[in-house]
Amino acid sequence: MRGHTTFSTGLGALLACLLQGAVTADLPPTPFHDRDLGSLLREHASGVIYLWSPHMPYSVQGAREAREVAQALGIRSVLLLDPYAEPALAGSAARSSRLPARALRRMRAGALSRMGATQHFPTAVVFAAGRVDALMLPGYTPPGDLRAYILQRLVNLR
Amino acid sequence: MRRLLCWLIACACLGGCAPRVPYTVDTEVQPHELARVPDRAPVYCAVAEDAVVQRVAIPDTPRWFFKPFAQRPLVAYASEHGNNLIDLNTGYVIPTPGDRDPVPTPDEVFLTSPGVYLTRVEDLLNEQRRGAPLRLLADLDGEYQSPGVLRRSGPDRDYRLMIGRFKPSVRDFRVRHEAADGMSIEPLGEAWRPCPRRRLHLPMLAKDGREFGAYDVEAGSTRVFAIGGDGGCTPVDDLGMPTGKVSFSFDGRFLTFHLAVLDQASLSLAENPDDHWTSNVFVYDRRTRRIGRITHHTAGNAYYPAFRGDGRVVYLFKPLDDVLGRYSFGVADPARIRKWLPIHWYTQRCGSGDDACHRTLALGALWGYACSTADADLTPRLAALNTLSLNEARCRRLVQEQWMQRRTFIAQGALRALPDAARLQALSVDDMLRHCASGAAG
The missing domain is CATH 2.120.10 (Neuraminidase)
Structure with missing residues (x-):
């Protein structure tokens, strides 16, 4: 068996540390708390909250697609980062997938944690008429199916 | 620049820049x-x-x-x-x-x-x-x-x-x-x-x-x-x-x-x-x-x-x-x-008259209120999950020191929606100690 060579030199590890520091500096300072969820529900008629993690590659792809689906439907999309994601990984995943800087807001809303929304990434949660849907959609869902799901839940919520 | 310096120091001090030996x-x-x-x-x-x-x-x-x-x-x-x-x-x-x-x-x-x-x-x-x-x-x-x-x-x-x-x-x-x-x-x-x-x-x-x-x-x-x-x-x-x-x-x-x-x-x-x-x-x-x-x-x-x-x-x-x-x-x-508890205690509300379920959730809520600052988020399900981490010795100590002063708060707080919540505040320390000793509590 041969050993792994990742970061096998001090220089490589130093570079990784510096990169991590640099990306950390880019992270938005304000996580998404319950009070932000309250504001979202008050200020927007409907939308989809999409939780993603750079540790789950399909969720990175899904985040970009969810944003496009919401845009096409004319509803609000809120991309929230896994509360425990590695900052460096999150930054580079967001950049390479051209996610907006606000996609790096960490999910810290207890209301969403309580329903189990942080148990898997991605997870999509629809909201409308001032309330968050009791159902959630964990796991990657292709755009067409995600669109159909959102429309179905919006009907239910309104 | 200051952030860069901090990271250099942190890397050097914490060993993050040393070769990573995976063994x-x-x-x-x-x-x-x-x-x-x-x-x-x-x-x-x-x-x-x-x-x-x-x-x-x-x-x-x-x-x-x-x-x-x-x-x-x-x-x-x-x-x-x-x-x-x-x-x-x-x-x-x-x-x-x-x-x-x-x-x-x-x-x-x-x-x-x-x-x-x-x-x-x-x-x-x-x-x-x-x-x-x-x-x-x-x-x-x-x-x-x-x-x-x-x-x-x-x-x-x-x-x-x-x-x-x-x-x-x-x-x-x-x-x-x-x-x-x-x-x-x-x-x-x-x-x-x-x-x-x-x-x-x-x-x-x-x-x-x-x-x-x-x-x-x-x-x-x-x-x-x-x-x-x-x-x-x-x-x-x-x-x-x-x-x-x-x-x-x-x-x-x-x-x-x-x-x-x-x-x-x-x-x-x-x-x-x-x-x-x-x-x-x-x-x-x-x-x-x-x-x-x-x-x-x-x-x-x-x-x-x-x-x-x-x-x-x-x-x-x-x-x-x-x-x-x-x-x-x-x-x-x-x-x-050491402890296996019925899953329906976590996923459904305790049924009326199900004393073991009510008392177990009360212990979980007591622990949450006594030990965590996150008590605002406490729900019956989360209180129940707490009890899976509580062993008998700690349960006894917890009850002896905390039950009397918190029982009313528990009955009217996280567990207020349970069918027998009101009866919880009438339970004595001995009642709860007996529950600690039972398999249901640890």
Whole structure:
């Protein structure tokens, strides 16, 4: 068996540390708390909250697609980062997938944690008429199916 | 510039810039590494960590996808640099084909990767024999594959492969092993979708290929479905709550999964009110319909547990305070779990007159209120999950010191919606001590 060579030199590890520091500096300072969820529900008629993690590659792809689906439907999309994601990984995943800087807001809303929304990434949660849907959609869902799901839940919520 | 300097100093001091030698095998797991309990905390706020037997450092940043082998001490995992196998006994890592979702078959003959590709495990472990992976069937594509062994006949096998990031689909195939190391693969029928009318996500096949677990979106719950010979499927088990992806034990009796739970023991130590939610690993006994708790981390997350053939569970662990992002695989033995409680105590409200359920939840709420600053988030379900971490000695101390002053608050707080909540405030210390001594409390 041969050993792994990742970061096998001090220089490589130093570079990784510096990169991590640099990306950390880019992270938005304000996580998404319950009070932000309250504001979202008050200020927007409907939308989809999409939780993603750079540790789950399909969720990175899904985040970009969810944003496009919401845009096409004319509803609000809120991309929230896994509360425990590695900052460096999150930054580079967001950049390479051209996610907006606000996609790096960490999910810290207890209301969403309580329903189990942080148990898997991605997870999509629809909201409308001032309330968050009791159902959630964990796991990657292709755009067409995600669109159909959102429309179905919006009907239910309104 | 100042940030740069800070990082340089941090890297130098914490050893993050030193060459990463991946051969750290820690078999002496220290409970204090796992739970965040301040020096002056009451003794009853500590958590008991009984089931964890091993932790092995991972040399790079893993994706959250890995699967342990049945018998060999190997774990296949996806990392930022591609797929790997890590030997849990030595810490050695071998790169393997693909960059996501490596899954060994339950018989350890193949390592599967999305596409779907098969690589013989024997070839992976023998550098002289490494060759290109075999494409399984040209019309079988997809990810999140989970394999089962349907039938064994000498060296030949019938496998079932479930695929699906969503909408599970299934394909059966036969592998014939021939002379001179050759083999042939033949499909057994077409690919098909079990339960096509249900919206099932995160499907995971049982090791015998006859059942699968998935999150039923409309039910809002993780459920188990039996796959019929005619291709139909029947719901056979319902956990009554959403969970992380499930893994079946090799005999099919147990499921393991992670849950995001409220941290019951961070106390006022938690300077950041946001980190009260951590993921921990649980096991569900389908025969007794009881749930047990594998990890009790308050200072880290334990994710995506999966069974090995020896009944032990492998999970991914990351401490919250490790700024260098180091992960490890934990190995835990469910046989060491001391407390198993009925799952319906967690997923439904206690029935009227169900004293054991009410008292157990009261103990969990008492612990939460006494030890955590996150009491605003406390719900009956979370209170119930707390009790799985409370042993009898700590339970007795907790009751003696806290019950009388908090019982009214509990009855009118987190548990107010329970049918017998009002009766809880009439319970004496002795009543609750008796409950501590019963199996239900620990």
